[in-house]
Amino acid sequence: MMATADLAMKKPVYLDYSATTPVDPRVVDAMIPFLREDFGNPASRSHAYGWKAEEAVEAARAHVADLVQCDPKEIIWTSGATESINLAVKGAAHFYKEKGRHIITVRTEHKATLDTCRELEREGFEVTYLDVKDNGLIDWDVLVAACRPDTILISVMYVNNEIGVIQDIPRIGEWCREKGIIFHVDSAQATGKVAINLQALKVDLMSFSAHKTYGPKGMGALFVRRKPRIRIEAQIHGGGHERGMRSGTLPTHQIVGMGEAFRLAKLEMAVENDRIRSLRDRLWKGLSEIEAVYLNGDLDHRVPHNLNVSFNFVEGESLLMGIKDVAVSSGSACTSASLEPSYVLRALGRSDELAHSSIRFSVGRFTTEQDIDFTVALLKEKVAKLREMSPLWEMFNDGIDLNTVQWAAH
Amino acid sequence: MAYSEKVIDHYEHPRNVGAFDKQEPDVGTGMVGAPACGDVMKLQIKVNKEGIIEDARFKTYGCGSAIASSSLVTEWVKGKTLEQAMTIRNTQIAEELALPPVKIHCSILAEDAIKAAIEDYKSKHGAETSERIKAA
Numbered sequence: 293m294m295a296t297a298d299l300a301m302k303k304p305v306y307l308d309y310s311a312t313t314p315v316d317p318r319v320v321d322a323m324i325p326f327l328r329e330d331f332g333n334p335a336s337r338s339h340a341y342g343w344k345a346e347e348a349v350e351a352a353r354a355h356v357a358d359l360v361q362c363d364p365k366e367i368i369w370t371s372g373a374t375e376s377i378n379l380a381v382k383g384a385a386h387f388y389k390e391k392g393r394h395i396i397t398v399r400t401e402h403k404a405t406l407d408t409c410r411e412l413e414r415e416g417f418e419v420t421y422l423d424v425k426d427n428g429l430i431d432w433d434v435l436v437a438a439c440r441p442d443t444i445l446i447s448v449m450y451v452n453n454e455i456g457v458i459q460d461i462p463r464i465g466e467w468c469r470e471k472g473i474i475f476h477v478d479s480a481q482a483t484g485k486v487a488i489n490l491q492a493l494k495v496d497l498m499s500f501s502a503h504k505t506y507g508p509k510g511m512g513a514l515f516v517r518r519k520p521r522i523r524i525e526a527q528i529h530g531g532g533h534e535r536g537m538r539s540g541t542l543p544t545h546q547i548v549g550m551g552e553a554f555r556l557a558k559l560e561m562a563v564e565n566d567r568i569r570s571l572r573d574r575l576w577k578g579l580s581e582i583e584a585v586y587l588n589g590d591l592d593h594r595v596p597h598n599l600n601v602s603f604n605f606v607e608g609e610s611l612l613m614g615i616k617d618v619a620v621s622s623g624s625a626c627t628s629a630s631l632e633p634s635y636v637l638r639a640l641g642r643s644d645e646l647a648h649s650s651i652r653f654s655v656g657r658f659t660t661e662q663d664i665d666f667t668v669a670l671l672k673e674k675v676a677k678l679r680e681m682s683p684l685w686e687m688f689n690d691g692i693d694l695n696t697v698q699w700a701a702h
Numbered sequence: 703m704a705y706s707e708k709v710i711d712h713y714e715h716p717r718n719v720g721a722f723d724k725q726e727p728d729v730g731t732g733m734v735g736a737p738a739c740g741d742v743m744k745l746q747i748k749v750n751k752e753g754i755i756e757d758a759r760f761k762t763y764g765c766g767s768a769i770a771s772s773s774l775v776t777e778w779v780k781g782k783t784l785e786q787a788m789t790i791r792n793t794q795i796a797e798e799l800a801l802p803p804v805k806i807h808c809s810i811l812a813e814d815a816i817k818a819a820i821e822d823y824k825s826k827h828g829a830e831t832s833e834r835i836k837a838a
Contacts, residue, residue, distance in 0.1 A: 607740055609765040613705070613713055633740065644738035681719045681769065683744040683761040684737060699736030 304619040305663045309504075309597060309656030310453055310481060311621060315549065316506040316657070322552040323508065326545035334542045335533065345544045352551020356513055359483060359554040360498065362490040365518060368534045369547055372512035373480035374404040376499035377447075379514055379538065380476045381408045383524030384445050384497060385417055388474065392442030398422045398430060398459075399639040401449050405478055409447070426641045427590035428457040435464065445474045450482035454623065454636040454652055455589030456598025458486060465494030474522060480504055480512075484557030485565065485595040490515060496522045502546070506657060507553030511546040514538075564657060569596035571655050571664050576601075578668030582675055584688070588637055588650060599653040602637075602646040603671075605685040606678045611651060614674035618667050623650035645684070645694075705766055706800035712770035717777050720759040722746045730823025734814045741768045741808065745815035747779060747787075749823055755779045755787055760815075767805040771795050771812035784820050 306314075315323075326348060334349045336342025350364070357364040370376045385395060397409050399421045409419045420438045425431050430448070439446075446468055448459050461477055468475035476497040482488060484505040490498065495517070502511035516522055516537065530539030576599055579585055588600040600623075603611060608622035623634030632638075633647035642650075653667070679685040684694060705713070721744075724731040728749050735742040741764030748757040758776040762769045774795060779787045795801075795809035 605763065607764050607768075609740075610713070610769055613710075613766040644740075648737070648740040681716060681761050682763045683733065683742050684763045686721065686744075686761060694737060699738070699742070700734055 304617045305659075305666060306619045307653045307655060307659065307663070307667060308619045308621055309659075310456070310652065310654035312503050312509065313506045313656055314658065315503075315508055316553060316556060318556060319507055319549050319552045323545045323549040326548050330544070332544070334544055335531070345542075348544055348551075349542055349547050352547045355551040355555040355558075356500065359558045360479075360488040360490050360500075360515065361492075362515055363518060366490075366515050368514045368516055368537050369542055370512040370514055370538055371510055372503070373402075373478065373499045373501035374512075375538075376501075376512045376514040377402075377404040377476075377478055378408050379524060379527050380497040380499055380516075381405065381445065381447055382412065382527055383537070384474050384476065384522070385412050386525040387523045388444045389417075392440075392444040393417045394440050394443040395419045396422065396435070396438050396443060396446045398424060398448055400424050400428060400452055400454075400636045401447070402453055402478060402480070405447055405449070424639055427593075428452060428455050428588075428636075428640055429590055429593060430459055430464070432460075432463070436467070439467075439471060439473070443471070443473050445476060447476040447478070449478040449480075450486060450488075451479070451595050452589070452636065453481050454634060455600045455640070456481070456595045456654075457589045458482075458593045458595060460593075461495065462493055468496075469494040481595070483554065484561050485597060487561075490517075497524070502550035502553055505553050505557050508546050508549040511543070511550045513550065565596050568655050568657075568659070571659055571661065572596055572599055572653075574661065575599055575653060575655065575664045575668065578664070579671060582672060586642075586646060588640060588642060588646075597655050599655075600637075600650060601653070602642065602650045603675050604646060604649055605682045605688060606649055606675055608649055608651060610678055611649075611674060614678060615667075615670050618670060620654075621652040623647050623652070708774075708799050709766055709770040709801070712773040712799070713766045716760075716769060716773040718757075718759050718773065719761065721761060722748055722757075722759055727826055728823075730819040730821075730826070732815045732818025732820070732822055734818055735764070735768075735811050737763065740764060741811060743768065743772045743811050743815045745772060745775065745812075745819045747816075747819045747823060749784065753783055755782050755784070764808065764811075765805070767799065767801055767808040768811065770799050771801075771808045772815060774798060775812045775816055779816060784823070787816055788820060790816055 330344050332341025332345040334345040353364040353367050356367050413419050474496045477495050478499045480501040498515040500513040503509040526537050533539050584604040586602040612622050623637050637647040722729045730747045733744045744761045746759045747755045750756045758779050760772040760776050762772045792809040792813040
């Protein structure tokens with residue numbers, strides 16, 4: 293695999309697989325024919341071009357269903373996890389609004405869920421945003437206490453995008469089924485990382501993304517359970533594609549890419565996750581040798597790919613500048629459009645300065661040991677350099693408790 | 703985010719990083735900002751008998767633009783009288799470093815740091831009645 297080898301030694305070292313993954317070269321190869329000769333519209337029933345495209349779309353649907361163990365008929369194609377989440381949450385809320393108007397979600401959800409819930413609030417729904425424990429996991433008692441007779445929907449992410457923690461989806465599913473509450477799970481960060489069995493899980497709606505699992509961007513899917521049947525109201529109207537739930541001509545090449553990516557994930561995830569876990573653990577072992585570093589989020593209930601670390605007394609964006617040969621994300625306010633530090637880390641009860649000092653490392657298919665060792669050495673050097681010029685580090689070493697200082701906030 | 707060449711230069715080769723003993727009578731110390739906001743600047747000036755700033759030091763916790771702004775002002779204040787240093791404006795800093803709008807607060811903080819350091823020095827040499835401790 294040429295492209296794989298290319299990426300392995302490339303600079304900057306890519307450790308931002310939770311933001312997006314490169315498209316696996318095998319996936320690209322599967323997609324190309326559907327951009328060239330096999331360009332037909334899968335909805336064209338009258339000729340071979342259409343038949344060929346439809347066949348490819350259905351094969352891909354079967355691959356996606358196979359990874360998460362559901363019926364292919366339960367998979368709806370969308371443009372990505374954001375659309376899937378919008379369709380699931382708004383679609384279910386709109387369809388079942390006569391039954392109740394209360395929705396439960398979690399503070400640490402992705403903005404796709406939080407902003408969708410905000411929109412539903414504007415429409416007159418009531419939403420409870422659950423706090424999490426300081427390890428990022430849902431407090432069971434808090435969830436149970438939030439449920440009301442008019443609760444129609446609970447939406448929880450399987451794997452958190454910033455800290456990689458895995459929520460107890462099986463248990464929440466059992467609870468929802470017992471109470472007759474629809475359960476939506478955002479699995480954008482979970483596919484290929486966590487084994488998902490929708491025959492066993494009491495989940496009604498589940499959102500997927502292709503590009504977090506080595507497929508193309510702009511492609512996603514939504515699982516809509518048939519037994520017991522879950523109804524959703526379409527959010528995009530038109531030619532009645534995808535059984536009326538999502539109109540629009542199907543992007544055959546994108547679908548083929550997602551199918552191939554998920555097929556490979558099913559095939560390789562067990563071996564791959566072991567390898568990635570050992571790389572992640574090697575990274576944490578190296579970084580934890582630095583003084584005053586903190587791991588954000590539970591280490592045990594966590595995908596093997598993710599490491600989220602706060603380097604106290606060093607501001608995240610300045611650290612990113614120093615380690616520009618490594619591509620990572622920061623929870624620092626300065627790297628986002630808003631001026632607030634990561635709301636996920638704040639929800640964990642982390643102080644603002646630890647949130648500002650956080651870096652998310654996410655390891656993936658093409659990461660090597662050399663990449664990890666290079667990253668650890670660079671971090672050690674740059675953290676030391678920035679602490680040399682940090683007044684907070686100086687105060688810390690002088691024994692001053694920073695919490696007792698009267699800061700001139702601005 | 704793309705940084706200007708000058709910001710990168712100051713970040714990679716910061717001028718005058720370090721600290722003076724803040725108890726020394728010829729040293730003025732200003733500390734501004736807050737960790738919760740993502741930036742804290744400590745600026746120190748050493749003033750000679752003629753009232754001229756002959757040396758300066760800084761330490762900054764903050765983004766690259768905050769580090770560059772404080773590094774730059776340590777260069778600018780050197781050789782200036784206290785009155786001249788007081789006239790440094792954040793707009794000049796922002797212009798010199800080509801800061802984008804979201805980073806203007808870094809230049810404001812640097813201007814505040816100069817003023818705080820000068821004020822601290824003056825309080826040591828004015829009516830020495832109350833010892834003012836900046837932030838720390």
